[in-house]
Amino acid sequence: MKADKSLLSGSTTLLVLSLLSTGDKYGYEMIAELDARSDHTFTLKEGTLYPILHGLEREGAVKSYTKEADSGRTRKYYRITKKGLRALEEQKKEWVDFSQKVNAILAGCAPALA
Amino acid sequence: MKADKSLLSGSTTLLVLSLLSTGDKYGYEMIAELDARSDHTFTLKEGTLYPILHGLEREGAVKSYTKEADSGRTRKYYRITKKGLRALEEQKKEWVDFSQKVNAILAGCAPALA
DNA sequence: TGACATACCTAGAGCCCCGAGGTATATTAT
DNA sequence: ATAATATACCTCGGGGCTCTAGGTATGTCA
Numbered sequence: 001m002k003a004d005k006s007l008l009s010g011s012t013t014l015l016v017l018s019l020l021s022t023g024d025k026y027g028y029e030m031i032a033e034l035d036a037r038s039d040h041t042f043t044l045k046e047g048t049l050y051p052i053l054h055g056l057e058r059e060g061a062v063k064s065y066t067k068e069a070d071s072g073r074t075r076k077y078y079r080i081t082k083k084g085l086r087a088l089e090e091q092k093k094e095w096v097d098f099s100q101k102v103n104a105i106l107a108g109c110a111p112a113l114a
Numbered sequence: 115m116k117a118d119k120s121l122l123s124g125s126t127t128l129l130v131l132s133l134l135s136t137g138d139k140y141g142y143e144m145i146a147e148l149d150a151r152s153d154h155t156f157t158l159k160e161g162t163l164y165p166i167l168h169g170l171e172r173e174g175a176v177k178s179y180t181k182e183a184d185s186g187r188t189r190k191y192y193r194i195t196k197k198g199l200r201a202l203e204e205q206k207k208e209w210v211d212f213s214q215k216v217n218a219i220l221a222g223c224a225p226a227l228a
Numbered sequence: 229t230g231a232c233a234t235a236c237c238t239a240g241a242g243c244c245c246c247g248a249g250g251t252a253t254a255t256t257a258t
Numbered sequence: 259a260t261a262a263t264a265t266a267c268c269t270c271g272g273g274g275c276t277c278t279a280g281g282t283a284t285g286t287c288a
Contacts, residue, residue: 011216012245018223028266037222038215048245050268071254073265092220099213101152102125106206108151109132123244123275142235162276164237185285187234 013052014095015042017088020062020080027053027076053078061087127166128209129156131202134176134194141167141190167192175201 019030027049034042056062061084066076080088133144141163148156170176175198180190194202 015216015219018219021223026266034219037219041212041215042219045246046267047247047269051245054268071265073254075266088223095216095220098155099216101155102129102209102213105129105148105151105156106132106209109135109202126276140235159277160236161238161278165275168237185234187283187285189235 011095012044012048013056014088014091016049016052016056017061017080017084017091020078021085021088024077024079026078029075056084059083059087125209126158126162127170128202128205130163130166130170131175131194131198131205134192135199135202138191138193140192143189170198173197173201 015034016030019025019033025033027046031044031046031049034044053062053064057064057078060081062078062080064076064078066074068074129148130144133139133147139147141160145158145160145163148158167176167178171178171192174195176192176194178190178192180188182188
């Protein structure tokens with residue numbers, strides 16, 4: 001399976017990088033945004049997201065900084081790096097390729113039963 | 115993530131059921147066919163496929179029978195059941211929903227860097 | 229007859245996501 | 259005032275899925 005393996009579970013990473021490509025965000029915000037924009041299909045758990053963000057930072061795909069909100073609460077924002085943008089483009093290509101191939105296989109299967 | 119979880123890794127099951135919906139096949143054959151029809155993107159390993167087939171049979175989604183090939187070699191064929199066809203339709207719907215939502219998120223992200 | 233392809237199988241490792249729990253602060257309700 | 263809730267971060271361990279690696283057996287070809 002190779003690259004697709006990292007796509008299947010990596011689809012989470014793909015989605016996170018995609019979100020960050022439109023602007024800096026903090027963890028809790030990403031969870032809410034993904035949930036809303038996917039109509040409650042991608043409801044990432046904190047136990048999933050935070051380790052992913054830490055991993056992305058370790059790889060240099062994102063950089064984090066803390067900022068105080070108006071409320072006084074401290075948040076940890078993530079910004080996507082050039083390396084992260086390149087990874088995003090790469091993973092987007094892989095996703096498109098993967099999904100098209102799944103669809104091709106499905107198209108060849110028997111039609112829906114009545 | 116719920117249903118999507120079973121989609122991500124479950125895409126393999128979806129592909130297998132899809133193959134079987136067009137006719138009975140044996141394990142080795144499915145691996146070769148998936149590999150060919152996906153242009154070497156879905157190169158399932160035997161250690162992946164056989165446990166899946168056993169699981170599908172346990173669930174009643176497929177039934178197996180042995181048949182001797184012209185070569186004299188004995189093969190284990192799998193036939194999809196009505197229950198399997200229903201599962202296929204269900205998983206197809208989930209896949210379509212999932213992929214459309216991923217695409218929707220991706221469409222909202224920043225355009226490719228030059 | 230030895231090498232290779234076919235054809236099946238399983239056990240264990242690894243990876244990814246989630247559940248569950250922990251900490252801390254701001255807001256809201258009582 | 260204070261209790262409950264929402265926000266916001268974190269980590270550990272379990273479970274599920276795939277692969278690696280190994281095994282067995284038979285047919286084909288050199």
